[in-house]
Amino acid sequence: MQKMSVRRGNASAARIRHRLLAGTVAVVAMAAGMAAVESPAGAAPYGPYTCKTGFVWREAVPNDQVCVTPQVRDQAATENALAASRRQPGGGAYGPDTCKTGFVWRLARPRDLVCVPPSSRTQAYNDNFYAAYRLLEPASVPQGTLRVTDVIYPYNGGVDIWVWGNNLIPNNVIRFYAIQPTRPTTLIPLGGPVPVNAWGAISNADPKGVFLEGRACLGDKAPATVIGVEQATGAVVKAGTTEAFMCHITKP
Numbered sequence: 740m741q742k743m744s745v746r747r748g749n750a751s752a753a754r755i756r757h758r759l760l761a762g763t764v765a766v767v768a769m770a771a772g773m774a775a776v777e778s779p780a781g782a783a784p785y786g787p788y789t790c791k792t793g794f795v796w797r798e799a800v801p802n803d804q805v806c807v808t809p810q811v812r813d814q815a816a817t818e819n820a821l822a823a824s825r826r827q828p829g830g831g832a833y834g835p836d837t838c839k840t841g842f843v844w845r846l847a848r849p850r851d852l853v854c855v856p857p858s859s860r861t862q863a864y865n866d867n868f869y870a871a872y873r874l875l876e877p878a879s880v881p882q883g884t885l886r887v888t889d890v891i892y893p894y895n896g897g898v899d900i901w902v903w904g905n906n907l908i909p910n911n912v913i914r915f916y917a918i919q920p921t922r923p924t925t926l927i928p929l930g931g932p933v934p935v936n937a938w939g940a941i942s943n944a945d946p947k948g949v950f951l952e953g954r955a956c957l958g959d960k961a962p963a964t965v966i967g968v969e970q971a972t973g974a975v976v977k978a979g980t981t982e983a984f985m986c987h988i989t990k991p
Contacts, residue, residue, distance in 0.1 A: 783875045783876045783879060787874075787876065787879040787880045787881060788804040788806075788874065788880070788975075789874070789875045789876065790806035790873055790874065790875060791806065791873050791874065791875050793808065794806035794807060794808060794873045795807065795808075795809050795812050796812070797811065797812055797815055797847065797866065797973075798812060798815065798816075799815040799818075799819070799845065799847040799848075799851060799853070799863070800847060800848055800850075800851050803847060803848070803973075805847070805866055805867060805870045805972075805973035806866075806870065806873035806874060807866045807873075811862060811866065814859065814862075815845075815847070818845065818853055818855045818859060819853055822853045822854060825838055825839055825842045825853075825854035825855070826838060826839065826854055827839050836852040836854075838854035839854065841856070842854040842855060842856060843855065843856075843857050843860050844860065845859055845860050845863050846860055846863060846864070846971075847863040847866075847867070847972075847973070848971065848972050849908060849971050849972070851863075864970075866973060867968075867969075867970055867971070867972065867973035868914075868968075868970065868973075870968055870973040870974075870975050871916055871926055871966060871968045871975045872926060874975065875924075876923070876924075877916075877918060877923075877924070877926060877966055877975065878918045878923050878964040878966070878977075880966055880975050880976055880977050881976060881977060882976065882977045882979075883904075883967065883974075883976025883977060883978065884904055884905050884906040884907065884976075885902060885903070885904040885913070885941070885967045885976060885977075885978035885979070886902065886903045886904065886948065886978060886979055887900060887901070887902055887965045887978045887979035887980065887981055888900075888901040888902075888903070888947040888948065889901075889981050889982050889983065890947070891982060891987050892987070893987055893988075894987075894988060895955070895956050895986050895987060895988060896987070897953050897954060897955045897956065897983075898953065898954050898956075898981065898982055898983040898985075898987075899950065899952075899953045900929060900930070900950075900951040900952055900953070900954065900965075900981055900983055901945070901947035901948050901949065901950055901951060902915060902933060902941055902948050902949055902951050902967075902978065903941055903942055903946075903947065903948025903949070904935070904940060904941040904942075904948070904967070904978075905939060905940045905941075905942070906939060907935045907939045907940065907941070907969065908935060908939065908969060908971040908972060909935060909936065909937050909938065909939045910935065910936070910937055911934075911935040911969060911970060911971040912932035912933060912934055912935060912970045913932070913933045913935060913941065913967045913968065913969055913970070914928070914931075914932055914933070914967070914968045914970065915928075915929040915930060915933065915951060915965055915966070915967050915968075915978060916928055916929060916965070916966050916967075916968070917929055917963040917964070917965050917981060917983065917984070918963055918964045918965075918966065919957075919959055919963045919984055920959070920960075920961045920962075920963065920964075921959070926966075927963075929951050929952055929954075929965065930951040930952040932970070933949055933951065954981075954983035954984065956983075956984065956985055956986035956987065957984040957985075957986075958984075958985075958986055959984040959985045959986075960985070961985075962980035962981060962982050962985065963980060963981050963982075963983065963984050964977065964979075964980055965977070965978040965979050965980060965981050966978060
């Protein structure tokens with residue numbers, strides 16, 4: 740007999756160039772995508788988006804807290820300074836932000852239309868992809884507009900994980916990761932990239948949303964935190980919790 744259990748989430752070295760007031764952290768929703776609705780207090784010195792040692796915030800655009808190497812941050816600042824010189828005078832086929840030959844939009848976010856070499860756009864994509872891996876405490880990120888639902892099967896039959904979301908960047912993908920309580924800095928990929936539709940939602944006819952993957956029990960004693968990473972922005976938010984790594988010999 741199947742029982743559905745809905746779980747909703749309740750919620751390196753830092754450099755001076757993070758430009759935050761000492762002891763004060765503003766948790767800012769990542770620009771029109773995966774808006775954070777809860778800001779839990781964490782031990783990380785610069786809040787939930789504090790980077791691991793060796794990484795700093797990119798700041799390619801305002802409120803860009805994707806963790807990158809210091810070299811990439813400096814590169815983004817240089818690209819911003821050169822932006823006007825790399826645009827086609829008078830505009831072109833793509834409007835006033837059309838780039839000169841040899842340059843493309845960086846797209847660290849969908850509206851990041853700074854003209855850069857193609858290698859810099861690839862770099863921005865990769866940095867967004869690895870955003871969660873570079874956080875000091877990825878389980879401490881705030882709750883966003885994503886939701887996780889477990890379908891639990893008795894007698895250690897495993898758990899199916901479903902995901903749902905809204906207020907996301909349209910025509911984008913979200914990648915999900917689990918963080919077990921006993922391994923708080925280890926990310927376990929869940930399923931593959933989940934498409935976001937043209938209305939900025941992860942949904943279908945099933946109220947649980949979209950099937951992500953099934954997992955067998957690993958003997959955990961507590962639920963694992965699930966986070967989502969928005970490829971278009973590098974935004975990382977909490978999606979909820981899952982019992983997919985716990986064993987369920989019987990259910991009431």
